[in-house]
Amino acid sequence: IADNAVDSQHYAADSIDAEHYAAGSVDDTAIATNAVTSAKIAADAITGGKLANDIAISTSGTFNGTEIITYASNNLGVGVAALDNRSSGLRNSAFGDSALEDTTEGSNNSAFGKDSQEKNITGNYNSSFGYSTLYSNEDGDRNSAFGAIAMESAQPLGDDNSAFGFQALEECNSDNNSAFGSDSLKGVGSGNNNTAIGYDSGSNITSGDNNIIIGANIAADSATADNQLNIGNTIYADLSTGDIWTTTTGKIK
Numbered sequence: 001i002a003d004n005a006v007d008s009q010h011y012a013a014d015s016i017d018a019e020h021y022a023a024g025s026v027d028d029t030a031i032a033t034n035a036v037t038s039a040k041i042a043a044d045a046i047t048g049g050k051l052a053n054d055i056a057i058s059t060s061g062t063f064n065g066t067e068i069i070t071y072a073s074n075n076l077g078v079g080v081a082a083l084d085n086r087s088s089g090l091r092n093s094a095f096g097d098s099a100l101e102d103t104t105e106g107s108n109n110s111a112f113g114k115d116s117q118e119k120n121i122t123g124n125y126n127s128s129f130g131y132s133t134l135y136s137n138e139d140g141d142r143n144s145a146f147g148a149i150a151m152e153s154a155q156p157l158g159d160d161n162s163a164f165g166f167q168a169l170e171e172c173n174s175d176n177n178s179a180f181g182s183d184s185l186k187g188v189g190s191g192n193n194n195t196a197i198g199y200d201s202g203s204n205i206t207s208g209d210n211n212i213i214i215g216a217n218i219a220a221d222s223a224t225a226d227n228q229l230n231i232g233n234t235i236y237a238d239l240s241t242g243d244i245w246t247t248t249t250g251k252i253k
Helices: none
Strands: 059-065 066-071 075-078 093-095 110-112 125-127 145-148 163-165 176-178 196-198 213-216 228-231 235-236 243-246
Touching: none
Parallel strands: 075 093, 093 110, 110 125, 125 145, 145 163, 163 176, 176 196, 196 213, 213 228
Antiparallel strands: 059 066, 066 075, 228 235, 235 243
């Protein structure tokens, strides 16, 4: 333990007199000068019982066969390989085998479920709940995925997407899409600013932008067009012009 390393106990440099240990000799505890290896605490890190923010503490173990690893800066991984490769990321929580496994610098991510956010490297502020959710995302930010395989396959994933339901936004690699319902918007690749509500709603859209699709099993008229509104295959609109029509009355505006 280096000079000034433990000031709250008032131990002088090179002397631990309370235990009569001579400087440079800490026998059966195997603690080398300038290093507390079992906790990975660097010299000068402990002041008044507080750890400096840049000190990396890594502890790991098992509880009833479950692997648990903790780091400095409020990181926690529970499960085999969960948060295994973290280097400088802050405030990440991973629960499930391989959750956030590849994360190195990403911060403020929460992953719950096996393989959830496994490939995330530098992405921030992502939340995922369910098996393989946000699996392939490497650097996308502020995405929320709830439901097994939601936003699973997209790479690179965009930012600010929300998916709720099994396979919702599964292929998404764009921005600002919102999908509510199993399989909703699951085919969106490069399309942005799309909203779909209902089971399988808008699942045929691939590259269209600014579309709104509402109702179970309701598809957009075109997989690549922009500004489409379809409510229950009854009310339609061109959102770029404001034109509205229905299947029974024709154009009404």
